[in-house]
Each structure stands twice: as structure tokens, then as C-alpha cells.
Amino acid sequence: MTKEFIRSIKGTQDILPDQSQRWQALETTIRNTMDTYGYGEIRTPAFERTELFASVGEGTDIVSKEMYSWTDQGGENLTLKPELTAPVVRSFIQNNLGGQSPMNKLYYIDALFRRERPQKGRYRQFHQFGIEAFGSEHPEMDAEVIALALAVFNDIGLEGLTLKLNSIGSSECRSNYRNTLRDFLKPHINDLSETSQNRFENNPLRILDTKAPHEIEILKNAPNISDSWTAEDKAHFEEVCFLLDTLGIQYSLASNLVRGLDYYTRTTFEITSTALGAQDAICGGGRYDGLVETLGGKPTPGIGFAAGMERILLALGDDDSSGNPTQVYIVGLGDGARPSVAKLAEDLRQNNIRTDFDPLRRSIKAQMREANKSGATIAVIIGDKELESGQAEIKDLKTGDQEPVKIKALVDHINSLTL
Ligand code: HAM
Secondary structure, eight states, X not given: OOOGGGSOOTTXXXXXXXXXXXXXXXXXXXXXXXXXXXXXXXXXXSEEEHHHHHHHHTTSHHHHHSOOEEEOTTSOEEEEOSOSHHHHHHHHHHXXXXXXXXXEEEEEEEEEEOOOXXXXXXXXXXXXXXXXXXXXXXXXXXXXXXHHHHHHHHHHTOOXXXXXXXXXXXXXXXXXXXXXXXXXXXXXXXXXXXXXXXXXXXXXXXXXXXXXXXXXXXXXXXXXXXXXXXXXXHHHHHHHHHHHHHTTOOOEEOTXXXXXXXXXXXXXXXXXXXXXXXXXXXXXXXXXXXXXXXXXXXXXXXEEEEEEHHHHHHHHOOOOOOOOOOSEXXXXXXXXXXXXXXXXXXXXXXXXXXXXXXXXXXXXXXXXXXXHHTTOSXXXXXXXXXXXHTEEEEEETTTOOEEEEEGGGHHHHHHHSOO
16 A cells, blocks of 8 residues: 555645646746846745744735744744745845846746645645836836736636736725725624624725625625725826726726735736636736835835736646657667667767657567657667668658668758658
8 A cells, every 4th residue: 555655745736747848838938928028037945934924914814824834943933935925025125126226027936835725726835927026106017017917828828817906005095994894894793704703803804805695795885995095096096097908908897806915005906717616816916015115125116916827727728738759769679789779869869859769678569669659750770780781770650661871870861851
């Protein structure tokens, strides 16, 4: 029986070669798009001080319930990163990036850890790509960030997406709205779930995120956050909308889109996919104009998003393109040919020809079967006879045609064929 520890942890998964090709294609699309939009890659450590995350989302599920945290042998409280905005802001401050340039546009592709209840599209180790742009508070930045997310999805071929857009205003607006919302909810407090009752005091905006039908019903008549916007919040949001219209980007207004982390100000957005089930958010993000300052840096506006890569691949559906097949398969006849087979394989590979041979020393019949299975276009057959004559037999695996070619001239010959 397989031992218990030969089983990956619940909510984590291996990405095997038949899948990694799809990941690489997605990563290539992301990197190319980031390059086009002028974003540079940032890589941060897998773990940070617990305090860093606690200071950006104390009232949130991610921070209060889902973090993988531990105290190390030196007594430091550490956490595997559950999201990347806080680490990127930490790095931005620590490396004084703001002092070196007024605009910093950063992107990442990384693994994250959240102890959530696993289900389709929701894992305990998952991957995100995302961006954080520091320096501009202006709506053209918001529009660029949203356009960039959509550009990646478009390039990779994702369809059936909806962009949901909201503004949760400045901190002044939110503080007013919190009171307005509490006043509205007070008469209904006993009808709210325990979670919402807990949120009522410390984070009432999160109640808007509820999935419970009876709470959604109550909230139908709730005051809208837009009623609490300041004049600047309103002007900012209207300009974001105007710019999205100008770029031809469609969106739907979602006044209850508050997002699950505490640092957001003004613009928040989410992109969902009709190809997914309950976990339909492909991407979420927004503005966080106060976060750099909260973490001890100079006041610097920021905006970003992160997108779940497992969800993107799920939404794309199965694709059985399993990468680039072998081009040449070398079949060795007899013990004497073995070094020549190894040497020829190396020569061809050095010339960027995808080559394989049979390291299991199987029969010729088995090797020919393997050659056909590998997807190779041609087989090169080498045995004692061929070594003596200095010629190998080249077999076209589609037509079955065979011809002798000088071993020394093989690279040139194969290069002259279109494989
Ligand atoms: P988030 O909404 O927590 O935002 O995560 C962004 C995306 O990550 C989600 O829309 C989803 O696609 C994916 N995701 C989240 N949790 C899981 C999970 N357990 N399994 C699989 N996929 C998951 C953030 O993380 C913010 N840091 C985004 C941001 C960047 N805001 C500003 N800048």
C-alpha cells in the first residue's frame, strides 16, 4: 500500500509535463504582454513576517483565518504569502523604488498559499499573475491596469468574461458609508448570519459580499456607496468610466463590489468567467492609495490586480496539444552501435533538433514502436553494418521510405528536411 506521505497535501497539485506546456504558454503570453505595457518583473520571497500581512487585512478572512503561519526556531513569526500586494509594497518601500522613479510598474507570476476549503478552482497552493503600479492616482492608470488584464485574457483566448466595476471611494467616504450602512442594518441585525454580525462592528462593508440569499434580499434596499462618494471620488470614477468607454472596454457597475482585502480605495474591479462554477472570479484588483503610507513609506498612490492562473486554465478548458514532439528518433541495432547512438543524439540536439533514443536497450521492434509513438517524423537506424559503411538508414515514418545517408552529413541532411 502507498504510504500516507506519498500523497500531496489537500488543495495542492502537481503540474506534470502534459499540463506544464499550457502553463508555459500562459506564462509566455503574460510576459510578452507585460513587456508591451512597460511592466518589469518583481520576485519576492515565499515568506514574510506575519505582521506585514496582519497590518493590511486584519478584518479579512484571508488574514484572520487562512494564513499558513508559524514561529521559526529563532522565535520569528512568519507566514507563507497569501497574496502579493503587501510583499510588493514592502519591497517598494525597502528598496526606495519611489525615490528612484516617480512611476514604478511591476508584475509578478508566483505561488500563493491560503488555507481555504479546497474545491474546483480553489486551492491551498495556487498561482497568480498580477501587477502593481505605483505613482499615479489618475484615472488613465486605472484604465491601463484594467486594459492590461483584459489584453492577457484576450491573447490567451479566454471568452465569456464580465468586468465588474465599482468605486469604494476615499477613506472619508468609506468612514461615512460604514455609519450609513450600520444605521441601515441595525433593525435587521438579528436576521444576519453570525459572520455578518461579527462584521457589523469591525468591517460592515464586507457584509455586502455575502452569498446568503436572505442577506442579499435585505441588502437590496441598502444605501449605495456612491451616495457617500466625495466630489473628487465621483469625478475620479466618472473619468475611469469615460476612459474605459474610450478604449472600447465594456463593464458592468457593481455597487456591492468591495473585495476581500482591506487596503482598497476608490476603483475596485473583478473579472468573472461564465466558463467557471462557484469560483468564477478570474481576476480582482483595485486602487490602494493609502497602503504605501500605512506600511511606512512616503504617501504614494497605487493600483493593481491579480489573476488566478489555475482558474484561467480551467476556463480555457482541455486542450490536448502536448507540446513539441520529437523530430528524430534514433534506433540502435546491437551493442556496438550504442556509443554512436548516444553521440549522434548529442550532435543532433546540439543543433537544436529534438531527438530521442531508447535508453532501455529494447528490441528493434520495440524501438520502432517507440519511434512512431514519439511523434518523430524520421527514424535514424544505426547498427554494425551502418557503422562500417559510415552510413545510417533514414526512415520517413509517414511514408515508410528509407534511404542511406552518411552519418557525418546527418545534421545537414536533417536540417534540409522540413520536419
Ligand atoms: P484576490 O481577489 O484575493 O486578490 O485574488 C485574486 C485572484 O486570485 C482571484 O480572483 C482568483 O482568481 C485567484 N485566487 C484567489 N484565491 C484562490 C484560491 N484559493 N485558489 C485559486 N485561485 C485563487 C488579491 O490577491 C489581491 N492581492 C489583488 C490585487 C493586486 N489588488 C491590488 N493589487
